[in-house]
Amino acid sequence: MTRSALLALLLLSGAAPALAQAPPPAAAAAETAGQRLHRLFRESDEASLRRNPIQAMFRGDYRYADRLGDFGTDAYFAAEREAAEADLAALRAIDRNALNPTDRIAYDVFEYQTRDNLVDLEPDMLALTAVRPLNHFTGFHTFYPVFASGRSAAPFRNVEDYENNLRRHRQFIDAFDRVIARFRQGLESGVVETQLTIRNVIGQLDTQLAAPPEESPYFGPVANFPDEVPEAERARLRQAHLEIIRDGIYPAYRRLRDFLQNEYLPRAREGVGLVHMQGGDRLYRRLVESNTTLPMTPEEVHQIGLREVARNRAEMEAIRQRVGFEGDLPQFLEYLRTDPRFAAANRDEMREGYYAIGRRVDQRLGELFSTLPRTRLEIREVEEFRERNASTGSYQNGTPDGSRPGIFYYNAYDLPSRRTHGMEALYLHEGAPGHHFQISLANENEALPAFMRFGGNTAYVEGWGLYAETLWDELGMESDPYQRFGGLNADQYRAIRLVVDTGIHAMGWTREQAIRYMLENSGVSETQATTEVERYIAIPGQALSYKIGQLKILELRERAERALGDRFDIREFHAQVLMTGALPLAVLERKIDDWIASRRAG
Known part of the structure; x- marks a missing residue:
């Protein structure tokens, strides 16, 4: 999952970042620019996985599978901001001109993404986003049931995995109070969600609460155990899961549901667009640029x-x-x-x-x-x-x-x-x-x-x-x-x-x-x-x-076809687009232009 997708769905994180330690001066001097760059990438990624255990599990890394993290807390945002600033400082110390062409692309993408993340972590932007922690389309209340169902990224291979699931459930229950606190913070500042989205959330919570615990997604992992879980452990694990669903998760859902119905909905905004929200115009212009990765205005897009x-x-x-x-x-x-x-x-x-x-x-x-x-x-x-x-x-x-x-x-x-x-x-x-x-x-x-x-x-x-x-x-x-x-x-x-x-x-x-x-x-x-x-x-x-992304890729394909003529190979073009990951559109454009130039020169 992308950073933006995870942030939108959960804002899940771990403890404060353990920033990478610089190597001894002699070792650093012996490294090439490319080696320093890739060390930065590895150390930044490892620190990010510790802060974001859910992201690790989606990648099949279960070292931190006993935790969800402090989603939406001030400590989380501060840790992410500190890590991003440290990463940019380390990146600036590397000579981009000394890198090979592929590493220059990686340098540019890392710089773009880190700077882009920092914008969203600034206090003035968080004041418009963190206080609206979920709606009917993104939120831990719908993400987590799928995640914990045994049909997603959470592992259920052995007894330890089931115990870790119970640990995550307890953290999930605690998270409801943090979400309610963020919503209250928004009520105080005047930055609130729409009545429409909150009514939809209430409906989602009602739907989940209507199902008996034994029929909820949370019960799925104990309805069918893998062979690696001994028969002697199954009754205990089944009962423990039933109790935490019935006595912990469902009451937490009700707390959130009642808060939204009784306290928040009466003060939610009627206008559905950000134009009706305090600070919404500034936030939307930021969202246009971040989602298109291009310096576009709402009027141009329209x-x-x-x-x-x-x-x-x-x-x-x-x-x-x-x-x-x-x-x-x-x-x-x-x-x-x-x-x-x-x-x-x-x-x-x-x-x-x-x-x-x-x-x-x-x-x-x-x-x-x-x-x-x-x-x-x-x-x-x-x-x-x-x-x-x-x-x-x-x-x-x-x-x-x-x-x-x-x-x-x-x-x-x-x-x-x-x-x-x-x-x-x-x-x-x-x-x-x-x-x-x-x-x-x-x-x-x-x-x-x-x-x-x-x-x-x-x-x-x-x-x-x-x-x-x-x-x-x-x-x-x-x-x-x-x-x-x-x-x-x-x-x-x-x-x-x-x-x-x-x-x-x-x-x-x-x-x-x-x-x-x-x-x-x-x-x-x-x-x-x-x-x-x-x-x-x-x-x-x-x-x-x-549409903005599609139009850019079509534009680049047409440019390559026109420039290369009979030498254009659709399989090669698709490899150029796909094989270096999801690039910001300006970086992708530079890459395709360089590829066209190299093919014409060859």
């Missing part, structure tokens, strides 16, 4: 969105005419979002549909990629307790050693609203060759420093996912005009995001206005439009990254 929406509408209109639909485009969109022929009959049919798509894509991937991930890809349905507010599809990375697969999650909530003509594009984005390729190939590349293997930025990650959708023709997808329309529709609502996200947070659009714009300009269902708009409300700026 105009790009309008242009892309118009382009997609023209292509959608062409398909309407091709299939002989007699009504206009809005009527065609309504037909596609409501006609039963475009809905799966049941959940089994949807699952089998995704399996079939995966098999077809696998047959063609070698034509476009010189390196395929070793980590296998698994297809799963979103769990019932979180499906109502979950996105249409998502990806969870596996471990570099292949012990845990990458997972493509699809959402079957309100099944009649889930259109089958969008399935191929969704799989290309979230599965292969989208997030599964981008994340797994970086994770598996041991030649990269850890921060490039496991870190990244949303513009690259989501830009690649959306770019992967444009490979439909080369992968033999969307030969059916309705599936092609589904691909256009998927691209369209990423273009719409540029308009709607900026509309909500910079221009004061209402929730209803944003939903209406989505329905008028795409074939998404009302359920999907509502979920998407409420997502943009919950995580401002993140939705901008998809």
Whole structure:
């Protein structure tokens, strides 16, 4: 998981950082610039894992599996800030000009990411973010049940793993009071969440509390023990887990739920955009820049969105005419979002549909990629307790050693609203060759420093996912005009995001206005439009990254094709984009320009 994703989901951390000690002067003098750089990377990464044990577990590193860390505390933020400042000081002491080309890329990425992290850790920025510790889209209340379910990153191999799970549960329970304290701090300063997001959180908590402890995700690990757990230990562990769920976790959920319902909701803001929040304009401009990794303004992004929406509408209109639909485009969109022929009959049919798509894509991937991930890809349905507010599809990375697969999650909530003509594009984005390729190939590349293997930025990650959708023709997808329309529709609502996200947070659009714009300009269902708009409300700026990143990668590919002509190799281009991890877009552009120059010179 990326640093930004972890911070948004949990802000989980460990104790104060143990900063790397400099080597003796004689040893330092003997090191080359490249060796010093990679030592800095290793020591920074090791210190970060100690501070962020959840991140370590997602990488298959269980040394700190007995802890969650002090998420959201002043000590956590201070430790992260101190570590970042120390890392930058050490980086400045290394001569960039003495590095080889690959290490210069690593230097630039490390510098960019560290400086970017520091901006978010400044007190004036934390005053706008830390006091809103969760909402219905990101938060430990929905992250942790999956994490602890036995179907995610938390290990359940032996008795020690189960004991560590109980230790983490106790820390999880304690964290609820810290979250409530942060919310109260926001009430005092006037920086508060929206009524909409808080109502959704209350609904999520109610859903979890309605399930008996034995049917909760937390009980999953003790419902099925691995063989390595002796029979004599199982009854004790099962009872211990039942008690902590019933007597600890559930009461903590109720405390948070009652606080939000009785104290916070009456004082939450009605306006859904950051434009209505104290300090929201400054925060949103920061979020635009951090999510796109480019110096863009909300106004610029809005105009790009309008242009892309118009382009997609023209292509959608062409398909309407091709299939002989007699009504206009809005009527065609309504037909596609409501006609039963475009809905799966049941959940089994949807699952089998995704399996079939995966098999077809696998047959063609070698034509476009010189390196395929070793980590296998698994297809799963979103769990019932979180499906109502979950996105249409998502990806969870596996471990570099292949012990845990990458997972493509699809959402079957309100099944009649889930259109089958969008399935191929969704799989290309979230599965292969989208997030599964981008994340797994970086994770598996041991030649990269850890921060490039496991870190990244949303513009690259989501830009690649959306770019992967444009490979439909080369992968033999969307030969059916309705599936092609589904691909256009998927691209369209990423273009719409540029308009709607900026509309909500910079221009004061209402929730209803944003939903209406989505329905008028795409074939998404009302359920999907509502979920998407409420997502943009919950995580401002993140939705901008998809289209901006895709457009940059497409621009670079077109530049390379034009410059290299017959010498252009799509497999080599994809390797250049993918094999150094998730680069900030400006760094990626420099890399591709250097590659083009070297190929022309060769």
